[in-house]
Amino acid sequence: MKKVIMGNHAVSYGVRASEAKVISAYPITPQTHVVELLSEMCANGEIDAKFIKVESEHSAMAACVGASAAGVRTFTATSSQGLLLMHEMLHWAVGARLPIVLANINRAVGPPWSIWTDQNDSLSQRDVGWLQLYVESNQETQDTIPQAFKIAEELQMPVMVVMDAFFLSHTYEIVDLIEAEKVREFLPPYQPEIKMDVNDPHSFGNLAGPDMYMELRYMIQEAMEKGIDVIKRVDKEFEKVFGRGYGVVEAYRCDDAETILVTSGTVASTTRAVIDEMRDEGISIGALKIRVFRPFPFEDVFEILSKAKKVAVIDRNISFGGHGIFYQEIKSALYGRTGIPILGYIAGLGGRDITPSVIREIADKALSDKNPERYINWIGVKR
Amino acid sequence: MFNYLEYIRESNFPHIWCAGCGDGIILKALIRAIDKLGMSRDESVMVSGIGCSSRTPGYMDINTLHTTHGRALPFATGVKLANPDLKVIVITGDGDATAIGGNHFIHAARRNIDLTVLLYNNYIYGMTGGQCSPMTPVGSKASTAQHGNLEPSFNTSGLAIAAGASFVARTDVYHVQQCEKFISKALQKKGFSLVEIMTPCPTAYGRRNKMANPVTMMEWLKDNMVPVAKYDKMTDQEREGKVSAGILCDIDKAEFTAEYDKLIKKVRTE
Numbered sequence: 001m002k003k004v005i006m007g008n009h010a011v012s013y014g015v016r017a018s019e020a021k022v023i024s025a026y027p028i029t030p031q032t033h034v035v036e037l038l039s040e041m042c043a044n045g046e047i048d049a050k051f052i053k054v055e056s057e058h059s060a061m062a063a064c065v066g067a068s069a070a071g072v073r074t075f076t077a078t079s080s081q082g083l084l085l086m087h088e089m090l091h092w093a094v095g096a097r098l099p100i101v102l103a104n105i106n107r108a109v110g111p112p113w114s115i116w117t118d119q120n121d122s123l124s125q126r127d128v129g130w131l132q133l134y135v136e137s138n139q140e141t142q143d144t145i146p147q148a149f150k151i152a153e154e155l156q157m158p159v160m161v162v163m164d165a166f167f168l169s170h171t172y173e174i175v176d177l178i179e180a181e182k183v184r185e186f187l188p189p190y191q192p193e194i195k196m197d198v199n200d201p202h203s204f205g206n207l208a209g210p211d212m213y214m215e216l217r218y219m220i221q222e223a224m225e226k227g228i229d230v231i232k233r234v235d236k237e238f239e240k241v242f243g244r245g246y247g248v249v250e251a252y253r254c255d256d257a258e259t260i261l262v263t264s265g266t267v268a269s270t271t272r273a274v275i276d277e278m279r280d281e282g283i284s285i286g287a288l289k290i291r292v293f294r295p296f297p298f299e300d301v302f303e304i305l306s307k308a309k310k311v312a313v314i315d316r317n318i319s320f321g322g323h324g325i326f327y328q329e330i331k332s333a334l335y336g337r338t339g340i341p342i343l344g345y346i347a348g349l350g351g352r353d354i355t356p357s358v359i360r361e362i363a364d365k366a367l368s369d370k371n372p373e374r375y376i377n378w379i380g381v382k383r
Numbered sequence: 384m385f386n387y388l389e390y391i392r393e394s395n396f397p398h399i400w401c402a403g404c405g406d407g408i409i410l411k412a413l414i415r416a417i418d419k420l421g422m423s424r425d426e427s428v429m430v431s432g433i434g435c436s437s438r439t440p441g442y443m444d445i446n447t448l449h450t451t452h453g454r455a456l457p458f459a460t461g462v463k464l465a466n467p468d469l470k471v472i473v474i475t476g477d478g479d480a481t482a483i484g485g486n487h488f489i490h491a492a493r494r495n496i497d498l499t500v501l502l503y504n505n506y507i508y509g510m511t512g513g514q515c516s517p518m519t520p521v522g523s524k525a526s527t528a529q530h531g532n533l534e535p536s537f538n539t540s541g542l543a544i545a546a547g548a549s550f551v552a553r554t555d556v557y558h559v560q561q562c563e564k565f566i567s568k569a570l571q572k573k574g575f576s577l578v579e580i581m582t583p584c585p586t587a588y589g590r591r592n593k594m595a596n597p598v599t600m601m602e603w604l605k606d607n608m609v610p611v612a613k614y615d616k617m618t619d620q621e622r623e624g625k626v627s628a629g630i631l632c633d634i635d636k637a638e639f640t641a642e643y644d645k646l647i648k649k650v651r652t653e
Contacts, residue, residue, distance in 0.1 A: 026483070027511035027527075028452075036514070036526045043529035053515050053527055053534070055482040056453065081451055113449065 001177050007168035008033035010138040010175050011077060011103045011161070014145025016047045017183040020075040020101075022067035024052035024060045026082060029115050030165045031105045034077040057082035061089030061100075068098035069204055071195030073149060076100070079165065080107035080121045087125065090158075094129030094220060096205060099152030099159070099190070101145065102130070106265065106316075107165040108350040116351020117165035119265070119317035123293075123325045129220055131159040131227055132293040134264045138173040140246055143238065146178070146187045150234045153190055155223045162293075165351065167266040178242060186241045227295040248292040251304045253279060257286030259366060260305055262313040262330055264290045267354050271314070274359040285363060290326060301333040310341050312366035314359070316348040323375050343369055347379040390414045390424075392444045399438055403589070403597025405556035405582030406503060410439050412556075412563040413472075413501065416570060427470040430459040432484060435510045435584075436476035436503035453484025456491040459498050467640040470570070473500040477518035478508045481537050485517070492546035492575045496639040499569045500577045502539060505584035513587030524591040540579050544632045549574030551632040553611075555581035557604035558628065565630070574638045581608065581626060 005013070011034045015023070023042065025035035035051075042051040052067075054060045060076050068074040078086060083104050093100050104122050108114035122132060133148065135141045141163055148159040163169060194202055208216060231248055239245035252272050254260055263271045268289035278285045288304055290297070305311050311334070315324025322328060327344035334342065345362045348354040362379060369377075391414075400406050417427070424445045431437035433452035440447035450458040459473045480488045480502050491498060507525060508514040515525040515532050518539065522531045540551045550572040552565040562580060569576035583589060583600030594600045611629030614622065 027478075027508050027514045029511055032511040032514065036512070039527040040529055051527065055485060055517065085452075110451070111449075 002174055003177055004172050005138060005175050006033060006170055006172050007138045007141055007163055008105070008170070009037050010142040011145060011163075012037035012041065013175070013177055014142040015075050016041055017142075017178045017180050018075075018101075018146045018149045018187060019047065019073065019180050019183075019189075020149075021049050021072035022052065022064070022074045023049055023076065024054055024063035024067070024074075025076050025078065026054055026057045026060050028057070028079050028082040030107060030169045031077050031079040031082070031103070033169070034103055034105075038075075057085040058089060061086040061093065061102075064100045065089060065093055065096060065098060068093070068100050069096060069196050071190075071192045071197070073190045074098075074100045075102070077103040077105070079105040080109055083121050083125060084109065087128070090125055090128045090130060092205075093158040095216070097156040097220075099149070099156055101148045101152055101159050101161065103145070103161045103163070105163055105165050105169045114350045115165065117167060117316070118349045118351065119162075119315075119325070122160060122162045123317050125160070126294065126325070129157070129224070130294065131155075131157055131224070131231075132162055133159065133231075134162045134291055134293060136168070136266050136268045136289065138168065138171070138175045139244070141168065142175050142178065143242065143244055144246070146183050147231075147234050147238050149190075150187050150237075151227070151231055154230055154234070155227060157220070157223050157227070162265075164266045182241065186238055224295040228292070228297050228300070231292055246291055248297040249300045249304065250289040250291060252287040252289070254286035254288060254304050254308070256284065258284040258309045259286075259363070260308045260311050261285070261287045261359070261363060261366070262290065262305075262311060262326060263287060264293070264326060265316065267314060267316065267348070267359070270354060270356055271359050274356050274363060277356070277360070278363060283367070293326075293329070296329050296333070298333040301330060302337060305330070305334060306338045306340070308340060310343070310366060312343045312345060312362060314345050314347055314354070314362055316354065318346050318349065327375065343377065344375045345377045345379050352380065385415065385418070387411060387414055390417070390444055392442055395441050398442055400435060401584075401586040403583060403585040403600065404435065405505070406435055406439065408556040408559055409501065409503060409562065409580055409582060410442060412559060413439075413566055414443075415563050416567040420567060420570060422470060422570070426468065427472065428459075428462050429472045429474060430455045430462065431474040432476070432479040433510070434476040434479045434508070435505070436474055437479060439474045453479055453482070453487065455479065456484060456487040456498070456500070460491060460494075460496055463496060463498060463640055464643070467497070467644070471498050472570070473498050475500060475502050476509075477502065477504045477506065477539070478516040481517045481539055481542075489542065489546040492543045492548040492577070494639040495547050495549055495575045495636060497573050497641075498575055499572070500575070501566065501569075502577060502579045503582050504539065504579055505582050505588060507584050507588040509584045509587040513591060523588070525588075526591075540577065540631050543575070543577045547575070548577055548632060549634050549636050549638070550576035550630075551579075552577070552630045553579045553581070553626070553628050555604045555608050555628065556583070557601050558608060561628070568630070568633075572633070573641070574636065
């Protein structure tokens, strides 16, 4: 069934179809609709889940950790300050190898207070060990939730689905709704190998000395390294059932492109329109959307970008004192294997619009830029 | 007529509060109390957390600090310790103070640090659209309690008293003169002073609980806020649905920043 829904509700429908059993969350703009609709679905019996109202995001993730350790499919949603407050528990979910799925609505971090989008909230969680998938449409948002559960449960790792505030969270689009009955063909019931069980007791979160801790960290990295292949396979399996797939990256008119713009989130959609316009003018340009940020698809990125003569990365984020965060990853993917210039552009922080003309400005700058030493170019900053 | 605008940061208007919200009534009561006490605005600081209540300092022409959700009290504790001569007023709400900031709330009261806390209690998370807070009454509906709230709520004033506050009062925006009087008393008290102010949220709470009309919510306050002397004599049955109003605690006891200074002096002279 097709329905016109907001991005936040696309998450809720994805969770309903995935038959999560425990949902715990705390209100925060612009996320709240996600869990309000889930709370309603729990209340009217549309989903057989327990909704736990907690006193903070830290408690929300702690409750998810408990529920997941007890052996059920578990979900939460948050944004910005809420995600940052969860930080300690995000580490915990990874270390405990719990396949929790979290939807994060990208919102700028304060102060000054901002409720508008940028990616610094989720990207500042880069090193906690959560898989991160960035989506660009309401359809992709809904479809990515059951994919995330499948990936999470297979790798025994938590997965974050990340989307832009307002441009996606509050924007209404047509979504082909998926139903639990059909999702079951793709996503089997969650049956953890180890769970809290009175008949088979285990010790959870116990002390690991220097003789053991490092091995457990190695196993997390091992799971991450398997991640790209698992995500690709799960995406294919989803496509088989529902006819829609998204990949780990998406190359748009890149085959013969001399210059490639790298983007993520909703900016990817806008960029495609600019690419078409520039192609019509005879300019050899393409776009690469990064869907999976952790684990980073180094090989896929290299394969596409190494054929180009120049790469321009648009970052709606910044690692202060460093570069744009996607920029750093792209550079790392190409390092030592190609000498092509990689240019970095910071745009759209705190929800400032990245319109087609902004992307065109970046593309024009990139085409004419003869100085690849300039790694950070700020777009539209009033100085 | 009293010139409120003298205290208002007009550049931040229009305000975000909905029609029928009581938060503006508290803002005005606070301005009158500050004005009548002749407080120096240069030596006063307003600190707030997150939520509709916490927008108040943004509208005041005074030193203001708009902090993160639930953390107004630790920020304010830092301000007060750095300069104990400052008058520090904390603006918070039921979600901000008793959920995400609950731990800070009891510890600030326990220390009896000289802060004036105005807690706007509207029974709901208003800013995010009406989710259950720890102050939502049992049985009330919220966006996260479609069939009525299951969880018992805090007696917030009682909690502050038990934790160690030196002044605690409960009032509401209908009884606006009492509201101003209690704010004034709290501002003059040396120690942790709390004024819990019942304020209507017709948009997020009233609409779900048969009080969509702001007047109905005001009437609810008029009819159900009971003077504490009378409330104390009521039976449990009579207390059903009623809320006690008045000064619930007013005691003189050692205040944290003063004790801190005393200790420094003592250690240095020994």
